Amino acid sequence: MKKTKLYNLSLATRAIHGKHLHAFKGPVATPIYQTSTYRFKNSNDAVRYAKGDSSVLVYTRYHNPTTNEVEDRIALMENGEACALFASGMAAISTAVLSLCKSGDEIVSTPALYGGTYRFYRDTLHGYNIHVKYINPNALDDLLHLITSKTKVVYFETPTNPTLRLVDIEQLVKITRQMEKKYRTSITIIIDNTFATCLNQKPFEYGVDVIMESATKYLGGHADIMAGVLIGTKQFIEKAKGLSKHLGATPDPFMSFLLDRSLKTFELRVRRQNENAYVLARALKRHPKISRVLYPGLPSHPQHKLAKKQMSAYGGMVTIEVKGGVKAAVKVCDNLNVAINAMSLGGVETLVSIPVYSSHINMTNAELAQHGVTPGMIRISVGVEGIDDLIADFRQALGKIHLK
Ligand SMILES: Cc1ncc(COP(=O)(O)O)c(C=O)c1O
Structure with missing residues (x-):
């Protein structure tokens, strides 16, 4: 070109x-x-x-x-x-x-x-x-x-x-x-x-x-x-x-x-979203109510090496899988006070959504398996809020899950 x-x-x-x-x-x-x-x-x-x-x-x-x-x-x-x-x-x-x-x-x-x-x-x-x-x-x-x-x-x-x-x-x-x-x-x-x-x-x-x-x-x-x-x-x-x-x-x-x-503020916003997402992913990684944290910037991500090769930073999207399936995912999303339960992503506000209730609603179990989507997944679009407020918000909402 x-x-x-x-x-x-x-x-x-x-x-x-x-x-x-x-x-x-x-x-x-x-x-x-x-x-x-x-x-x-x-x-x-x-x-x-x-x-x-x-x-x-x-x-x-x-x-x-x-x-x-x-x-x-x-x-x-x-x-x-x-x-x-x-x-x-x-x-x-x-x-x-x-x-x-x-x-x-x-x-x-x-x-x-x-x-x-x-x-x-x-x-x-x-x-x-x-x-x-x-x-x-x-x-x-x-x-x-x-x-x-x-x-x-x-x-x-x-x-x-x-x-x-x-x-x-x-x-x-x-x-x-x-x-x-x-x-x-x-x-x-x-x-x-x-x-x-x-x-x-x-x-x-x-x-x-x-x-x-x-x-x-x-x-x-x-x-x-x-x-x-x-x-x-x-x-x-x-x-x-x-x-x-x-x-x-x-x-x-x-x-x-x-x-x-x-x-005009794209670079400032996305840089901050990159930073916030990385810190939030790390903070949630060892949480006892979470079974998986998916974030390309974490060394535990199966393609972290590829991420380092083709990405200069890892973006503002983090997906977590909570223990307890979709009921537990709903509990977390309905109890967040800073993050907003809403579809879409990429904005200055942190948004959460449950893929089986949003982007992947009405898909068959076979399709969900093909897409790698599980009922306990919560997709987080990390915004530019203060990171300590976000971490505290997710911790308190995860605390509302009662596993048998
Ligand atoms: C990765 C990706 N591509 C394309 C689209 C479609 O964009 P729009 O909703 O602006 O039509 C979306 C919407 O969520 C998306 O997440």
């Missing part, structure tokens, strides 16, 4: 200033273009747009200056050529996949995915005759059997939701490229980087083609917007935006403004 020298600046600087580092005039805060349409100078503007002049503003489902500013900034932050912003993470995922696959094509993925992505694959793509094959994320050699000449997309998430397993990105890219050569096809490798974020993990450095993130989470960071992003080559992003025009997955300008504002 072609990059400018702005990519040499630190992540925090890119997130705050975007392309405006040397601008001499103009507002410091990005203005909100809260408009659905744009005034033409004269009718020739419509003709120029139709002939491909992208400088002519026409309609907000096609483009919007507030949104474009955020897209440029996120492309810089993620070290990518271009970015497209969508109305949600699922809008970004569905647009990416549908822009790359047609009837008869195949996707190789894993069941260890965000439940919404898995359901989209299982319940929707099936009807479009797009077939998804699943492998265990820790058995990447299976790609050698499952990728065929029909494979158009290889789609993985790392760390996975909610089990915090890792996928070896380098290995994934290596095997996929090998199979691409064998079949002389073109396969797009997509990584959902929502849990790690661009602060902790840089999939492009391993040769991944497209990064997807639910910006509802860490990029937004305040539990007040829905958004999703795709980052990739200019060519891919133009294709995805072309489809998005038809699907109407366009972001609202006010959301783009809120996201723009959030990006």
Whole structure:
């Protein structure tokens, strides 16, 4: 991908200033273009747009200056050529996949995915005759059997939701490229980087083609917007935006403004979330009511070595498994005073959720086993509160579990 020298600046600087580092005039805060349409100078503007002049503003489902500013900034932050912003993470995922696959094509993925992505694959793509094959994320050699000449997309998430397993990105890219050569096809490798974020993990450095993130989470960071992003080559992003025009997955300008504002504190927030999550995971590790603490930053994590290789820090997500199953998990979640019992993740507030009651609700026992999800699991999205308050809160709530 072609990059400018702005990519040499630190992540925090890119997130705050975007392309405006040397601008001499103009507002410091990005203005909100809260408009659905744009005034033409004269009718020739419509003709120029139709002939491909992208400088002519026409309609907000096609483009919007507030949104474009955020897209440029996120492309810089993620070290990518271009970015497209969508109305949600699922809008970004569905647009990416549908822009790359047609009837008869195949996707190789894993069941260890965000439940919404898995359901989209299982319940929707099936009807479009797009077939998804699943492998265990820790058995990447299976790609050698499952990728065929029909494979158009290889789609993985790392760390996975909610089990915090890792996928070896380098290995994934290596095997996929090998199979691409064998079949002389073109396969797009997509990584959902929502849990790690661009602060902790840089999939492009391993040769991944497209990064997807639910910006509802860490990029937004305040539990007040829905958004999703795709980052990739200019060519891919133009294709995805072309489809998005038809699907109407366009972001609202006010959301783009809120996201723009959030990006300025992204690095500060996520750094603190990394620190808090590590300390909380360590503090809960030896708790007598907890059977497992899953956190890639702990040496006890089965893939800690891989985490050290492909992540620079380990993120703000911690999953614990309490003794006593789902009843005990409910007891803890209903007795927390600082952490909030709510779905979603990545915000400044600590949130907890029980996967079998949220992302993995209504899945069969076989599916839960395939996803590695157990009834006593609690997923914690660690926020930026004082860490001593969080530790005390979890200890008092865990104290409410009475094991027989
Ligand atoms: C890892 C991951 N990817 C994608 C999504 C979907 O994003 P959104 O809810 O913004 O549509 C989520 C939502 O929780 C997620 O956790």
